[in-house]
Each structure stands twice: as structure tokens, then as C-alpha cells.
Amino acid sequence: MGFCKPSLTVDISANGLKIQYKLGDTVDLPDISLHIEDVERRDYPDNLRLLFDANNAEGANFRQNIRNYNSAFAFASLGANIRPPPGRGPYCFRLQGQTYHYASNLYANDPEERRYGQLYIIETNKAIHNRVNAPENANCLVSVFQKINEALINNPYAAAYHNMRDIEQQEQERAAIENVSPRQVTMHFILGPDRRTYNNLSGNEIAAIFVGDDGAPPVHRDIIVYPIGRQGERIAYISFHLDPMVYPLLFPNGESGWHIQMAHVAQRQTRVRTKVTMQEFYSYRLAIRDGFSALHRAGKLLQQYIVDAYVKVEGCRLNFIQNNQAQLRVALYSGLMDHLGRQNEHEEAGVPVILPPTFTGSPRNMQQAYQDAMAIVCKFRKSDIFLTYTCNPKCREITENLGSHETTQNRPDLVARVYNMHLKELMIDIKDRHISGVPVAHICVIEFQKRGLPHCHLLLMLREELRTREQIDQMVCAEIRSLDYPELRECVRTLMIHGPCGVSNPNSVCMVDGTCEKKFPKDFLDETNTNVSGYPVYRRRNNGEKVQVGTHEVDNRFVAPYNKYLLEKYRAHINVEVCSSVKSRAFGDCQSSKCMLNPTLFIAWLYICLMSSMFTIEKGIKDRRQQKQKNVTHNLQLGSNSIKQMRMQEIFSIVLYLSIMSSTNKQQSGHGELDSATF
Structure with missing residues (x-):
């Protein structure tokens, strides 16, 4: 069984009182990252490690632009709507909406626009020149690109692209000699079984090259890379290729990410739980350990990695809910309170997916x-x-x-x-x-x-x-x-x-x-x-x-x-x-508009508003006030059977809501204010 010994210690002292907190002596998690930790310490390239510690211009430039360097050497793209917070302040990586990861084809339609894996099959100087001249890399240094390129020379994904390039060229030569059309060459990244030994992988272990249309391609395939012409292959968030392909600076040796076949060790397995969840895997990845850790030293790239991991974990949970509506017994959730949450009287067409109350934020x-x-x-x-x-x-x-x-x-x-x-x-x-x-x-x-x-x-x-x-x-x-x-x-x-x-x-x-x-x-x-x-x-x-x-x-x-x-x-x-x-007001300086910006403050915001002498509603909610009040009044007339099935808390919430809306209208008309009599 694998154990992790975190090194974080916290002392809290005041007025002679001293309390010491330590994380648990051992974190009992599956043996999925003990070998990864050893590999990182033993084989993490020295020239990359020096860039994290260097006090010269190269080190400062590398740490400041680490996201640009990582994207320049990535084998797959990260597509997302990046929305930094407005105003001034420290750097914060923030996404809005869904994320997408794509693997590129072997060749680019325009040789001047080679990106991602396409840069690993051309001459080194040309690849570095292409990366340096990219508009987003205007602040990056050529010397840093050269050191990173040397560090990734043994990356198994780079070797896989080299193998595909060599086989594709051999097929082109054979077709020219025999005066026939060349057969299509594709590279299939294999969705393999659970690896219990996290040794350095080779290009042949992560991908298979398939030539021709006869026969059958590998059954356990995950991603397909074509020579040219097709749209890039989207990488599923459950693929163990995702992390090493998107974050080569964090996993230069191609260390695998989480996958659905990752099993608990025997001591951790139960009748219900035999596999490692995605959250457990990333929790183990982020655990603080003694010694060098490229992940925790990655700065802005660490922020991107954590946000990306959270989006994948949440996507995995949503996928489970979508595919297990019957087991979750969502039919029991329908009722009066569901009607109160609808924005319109007529819902859009489609198959509804109901989020249970156990999903945070639903x-x-x-x-x-x-x-x-x-x-x-x-x-x-x-x-x-x-x-x-x-x-x-x-x-x-x-x-x-x-x-x-x-x-x-x-x-x-x-x-x-x-x-x-x-x-x-x-x-x-x-x-x-x-x-x-x-x-x-x-x-x-x-x-x-x-x-x-x-x-x-x-x-x-x-x-x-x-x-x-x-x-x-x-x-x-x-x-x-x-x-x-x-x-x-x-x-x-x-x-x-x-x-x-x-x-x-x-x-x-x-x-x-x-x-x-x-x-x-x-x-x-x-x-x-x-x-x-x-x-x-x-x-x-x-x-x-x-x-x-x-x-x-x-x-x-x-x-x-x-x-x-x-x-x-x-x-x-x-x-x-x-x-x-x-x-x-429970917090005199707290504005309701600030609370409305963050849904996680919903409970405290509602309670504060109930205790306030004014009830402020944002513009977007004001536009729907009359429609909501109409819907609530209509739903209260559903019939005695529905009312009898309601809990007292639900009835209290509805009456409270109507009282607030009535009092708010009076306030805006200058005919009264919200006080204890309203309740």
C-alpha cells in the first residue's frame, strides 16, 4: 500500500496559547502515485529543474511565461473561454464554460501554421523558429525553448509522432515505387489496462500505427491521429493521455493520468468501491510532499492544472448523473418546488436532466x-x-x-x-x-x-x-x-x-x-x-x-x-x-449586489436580506419579478393534494417569498418598508 507523508505544519498562537496542527502522519490512498513521485524525483530533466530555481533572466522569464512555454510544447490544445477577473490584483486563472482538448493531425494544412504534435516531426531548429515566431510567444526566449526541447527528447508522445511520420514516409515511398495510391496511415492511442508500475513509457506502449483500410484497427483505442485534412481528434476527459499531452512541462516523461480502469489496492477495495475516483487521483497529485515537485513549482501553470482538473471532475459527476437518472429516482423530485424554479411557463423541447440536491450548486x-x-x-x-x-x-x-x-x-x-x-x-x-x-x-x-x-x-x-x-x-x-x-x-x-x-x-x-x-x-x-x-x-x-x-x-x-x-x-x-x-444588517458594509455575484453566498445573502430594512434585487431579477410572482400564485392553486404533500418548510418558504415580493413592491412605491410584521 502506498503512503504519502505531507510536510505541512501549522502553528497558531496567541495570548500564551499555542496549538500545533499537522496533516495526518500518513495519507492512506491507493498506490497510484508513489511510483510517479519516485519517477519525478529521479528522472525529471535537470535542465528543466534548473529553470525553476535559476535566479538569472532565463529562469525569471520561464517562470513568468510558463503557460506559454507549456502550450508551445503541448501535444494537445486546451480550448476554453479564459476570463480573468476585472480590475487590478494578482494573477488569477479563471475559465467560463466548458473546456475542450484536441489532438492535432500529423501534418498542418499550412506549413507555417504547425502546432502541437506537428512540431515534433520537423527539424529542431525549424520547430524552435516556429514556436518563437508565434504571436503569443513574443515575450519568450530562444534559449529557454532550446533547453525545453532538449528535456523532452525522450518523451514517449514525441516518439509516437516520430514513428507515425517514419511509417507514413515509408508508405509514400512504397506507393511511388509500385505506382499505386498510398494507403492511409493512422495512429491510435491505446486505452490500455491499469498499469501498476509507473515506469517510463515508450512510444510503442502508448500508441499503435495502423496502415491501410484492410483488417481491423486496435479495439482498445482512445485517440486517432490522421495524417492531414481531418479535424483534430477531441480527447475525452477520462483519457489517461490527457494530462501528459496537455502538460508536457509537468510530465516530461509521459507519466499517465487518471483512467477508468485504475483500481484500488486490495486493502482499499470494498464491495461497492473497487476503482479510484478522479477526485482521489487529483487529491493525491496535489498532496504536499518533501523534495522537488514540478507541479507545485509551476506557478501560473499550476493554477491552470487545478482549474482544468476541477472541470474534469465536475464533468465526470455530471456524466454519471445524466446516465443514471433512473437509479437516482429523479421522478420523486417533481412537485410544487420544481414549478417554482422554472423561469418560463413553457419549457424548451428536449430531454430534461435533473440534478439531485447532492450535487453542489444545483x-x-x-x-x-x-x-x-x-x-x-x-x-x-x-x-x-x-x-x-x-x-x-x-x-x-x-x-x-x-x-x-x-x-x-x-x-x-x-x-x-x-x-x-x-x-x-x-x-x-x-x-x-x-x-x-x-x-x-x-x-x-x-x-x-x-x-x-x-x-x-x-x-x-x-x-x-x-x-x-x-x-x-x-x-x-x-x-x-x-x-x-x-x-x-x-x-x-x-x-x-x-x-x-x-x-x-x-x-x-x-x-x-x-x-x-x-x-x-x-x-x-x-x-x-x-x-x-x-x-x-x-x-x-x-x-x-x-x-x-x-x-x-x-x-x-x-x-x-x-x-x-x-x-x-x-x-x-x-x-x-x-x-x-x-x-x-448583519454586515453593514456588505452590499446585496456583491453577494448576488457569487451564488455560494446564497444562504447568507437571503438571511441578511430578510433582516434588512431594504430588499435590493439586481436588474436581471427585477425584469422577472412580476412573472415569478405570477408563477408562484399559479402554483399555489395546484390543488389540495399537492399542498398536503408539502413539508412545512416549503409552505413557509412560499409564504415568505410572497411576503418579500409584496413588501418590495410597496418599498419601491413609497408605501411601506419591510419589518418584523411581514413575517
Whole structure:
């Protein structure tokens, strides 16, 4: 059985409390990558490894343009709609829609437009010249192309294309001598059995050359490469050829990817589960290990690899759902709540594929989570605390585990694992150590910002409400700490200062029409007001405390509310707000438009809106408001039998929805606002 020993260790300390987290001593996964790891350490080309570590111009250029270099030497293309996030910030690889992978023909219709595998069958200097002159490679260096070409000389896929070229030329010569038409030559990449020894492969082991139309081609074929004229062959996402053909810089020796015949070792097999899932395989690939790892050193290419792997895993799950509708008993999902989710009265023609609630992000999954959240509210009343915890990319646990020339934005795997450990410790502080009081219920939603940083939104319902200003001041602080607390003062300066914006910095990203979207700077206040328009206004004394942020000097008016213990312990942006009434905004600076951009915030967004004095709906939803209300009213008249079969939560959700729509219309007409009586 193969084991992986991760090396990541996290220490969290504050106020004398020190807790050490370690990933499990061994990760008990199938023996699918132990040999891969050995191959990578033993046979990864030295000249490629030097490019990852070099401090010269070649190394910097290689790391900066690694996606371009990988695409130039790839045997297959990655087709996708790449949509980087708008605005400024660190690099983030983001796709929209479906991905496609194609293998090229042996020859290009235009010799000047050779790409992918077609460049491996021509002279080396011509191939490098072709790659350098490609418009997308304008910033790449010829010397780096030469070193990569030398490193891939033993790649089995390059050898397979060479074999096909040689056989095709022999067939052309034979046909010329015999004065007959040449037979068609095709290369079939074989969908072979499960390999238990991940030795270096040869061209003959991954593909077979088939000449002529007589006889039968290989039965277990995966991809077919033709000489010329046909459209490139699309590679299935379940093909084990996909990863080595698309990512030659990560797998220069042609190490196989996941395939459907990959079996668990005997100790891991059960009556139901005998094969390794795609998610298990990629989880093992991304595990942090000691020693050199080209995958984790790949920077921007690692981001592309992770996104591509996620798309393939999700596609595999969707394919299973599509082909197993009967086993999933989707007929039981039909009913009133399905009618509520339809956008139009007349559905388009076609065979519907119903996503079960177990598929994350599906309409039923979101609806089920919403109903659970509403049931918690009905059971335990409104929330008392709204906490937002954002990962700090500069925290010591992340920076100490970065390798040479690695940056935080290019290690999303490391950031996510450290944040997960911190979040678990935070929940222990809240639920077991009761740092904010004894909680009776909580709702937590984890989402990722536009450029990748994870953060969570946490709603807490406490056994005893925070009623007095003394209780609120003990829980929440919105001031710069004095010099007597240097560490906490520095945490506030680096993590909890908004902007600065306003008159001192009118070009800040939060400024709209000359004012800050988040209503900063706040007013000075000697005492906390427990309830102003539904939420507390925290104490911000004009005590002369100021800190330097960049070129600006700021005071207490720019401090975001925080908890002193949590801020000093976790050293991250942890915004804490107290909910003082049913009408309060759980997060005063959170706009509903921001929440609408990310569906993963659906539960928290709905709950916040219900507690708000205003209910804002985006333009795209406004256009359909009257149609939705009409559909809901129509569906409520389906008959007594349908109503009797509904759960109480569903009935409550429908009545709640109609109440919200009615109140929203009144607000826009100036005839009322949403308050507790609506519910």
C-alpha cells in the first residue's frame, strides 16, 4: 500500500496559547502515485529543474511565461473561454464554460501554421523558429525553448509522432515505387489496462500505427491521429493521455493520468468501491510532499492544472448523473418546488436532466440549503453576531511553506489547506471555548473571492443576547489600540484599516461619485449606541491615536470592527458585527449586489436580506419579478393534494417569498418598508 507523508505544519498562537496542527502522519490512498513521485524525483530533466530555481533572466522569464512555454510544447490544445477577473490584483486563472482538448493531425494544412504534435516531426531548429515566431510567444526566449526541447527528447508522445511520420514516409515511398495510391496511415492511442508500475513509457506502449483500410484497427483505442485534412481528434476527459499531452512541462516523461480502469489496492477495495475516483487521483497529485515537485513549482501553470482538473471532475459527476437518472429516482423530485424554479411557463423541447440536491450548486441543493437556514431561523430566532473571516496570504503558516520563487497566488492548494486548519480552530474557539458566549446555532458559508482568497461568513445565534453597550464593547472594538499593545496595534494597522479613502484618497477603489461605498470615514463617537436604524454604532473616540498606512495617516474613523482576541490570534481580517434587532444588517458594509455575484453566498445573502430594512434585487431579477410572482400564485392553486404533500418548510418558504415580493413592491412605491410584521 502506498503512503504519502505531507510536510505541512501549522502553528497558531496567541495570548500564551499555542496549538500545533499537522496533516495526518500518513495519507492512506491507493498506490497510484508513489511510483510517479519516485519517477519525478529521479528522472525529471535537470535542465528543466534548473529553470525553476535559476535566479538569472532565463529562469525569471520561464517562470513568468510558463503557460506559454507549456502550450508551445503541448501535444494537445486546451480550448476554453479564459476570463480573468476585472480590475487590478494578482494573477488569477479563471475559465467560463466548458473546456475542450484536441489532438492535432500529423501534418498542418499550412506549413507555417504547425502546432502541437506537428512540431515534433520537423527539424529542431525549424520547430524552435516556429514556436518563437508565434504571436503569443513574443515575450519568450530562444534559449529557454532550446533547453525545453532538449528535456523532452525522450518523451514517449514525441516518439509516437516520430514513428507515425517514419511509417507514413515509408508508405509514400512504397506507393511511388509500385505506382499505386498510398494507403492511409493512422495512429491510435491505446486505452490500455491499469498499469501498476509507473515506469517510463515508450512510444510503442502508448500508441499503435495502423496502415491501410484492410483488417481491423486496435479495439482498445482512445485517440486517432490522421495524417492531414481531418479535424483534430477531441480527447475525452477520462483519457489517461490527457494530462501528459496537455502538460508536457509537468510530465516530461509521459507519466499517465487518471483512467477508468485504475483500481484500488486490495486493502482499499470494498464491495461497492473497487476503482479510484478522479477526485482521489487529483487529491493525491496535489498532496504536499518533501523534495522537488514540478507541479507545485509551476506557478501560473499550476493554477491552470487545478482549474482544468476541477472541470474534469465536475464533468465526470455530471456524466454519471445524466446516465443514471433512473437509479437516482429523479421522478420523486417533481412537485410544487420544481414549478417554482422554472423561469418560463413553457419549457424548451428536449430531454430534461435533473440534478439531485447532492450535487453542489444545483438548484435543489441551493433550495435545500435555503430551507435549512430558514428552519434554523424559525427555531432559534435572529442571529446575534455576523463574522467574516478572510484568509491572510501573508500569514506565517503560508509564507514559511512556500518554496523558492513561489508566491501565494500561485499556491491555492497551500492557501486552502492552511485556511481550512485555521477555520477549524476558529470553530473550536466559538463552539467549545465560548469566546463570544454560548452558541445555540450557527450558519456558515465558505466562498472564494474573485482572485482566489477563501473567506467565510458566519452567523451565530447565542443563548444570551448582547443587549448592553458594555457587552457589545467587550465583543467588538473599532479603535486603534494604544502603544501598550504593540502586536495588536500592528494587526489593526495592517489588517483592519479600510482604505484609506475619502478626501485623503479620492482615487480609492471604494469611491463612487465622490463618496465611499462602505460609508467610511465613520463619525467619532464616545459611547456605543446599541440600536441606530437597526444596528449598533460602535465607539470611536477621538483620542489622538493614529497609524501610518502607506503615505496616509489614519485614525479611528477608518477602523473596521473586530474582536481583539480573534485578531491577535489568527492575524487575519476578521470583521465582527453585532445584530441588535430584527431589522439590522448583519454586515453593514456588505452590499446585496456583491453577494448576488457569487451564488455560494446564497444562504447568507437571503438571511441578511430578510433582516434588512431594504430588499435590493439586481436588474436581471427585477425584469422577472412580476412573472415569478405570477408563477408562484399559479402554483399555489395546484390543488389540495399537492399542498398536503408539502413539508412545512416549503409552505413557509412560499409564504415568505410572497411576503418579500409584496413588501418590495410597496418599498419601491413609497408605501411601506419591510419589518418584523411581514413575517
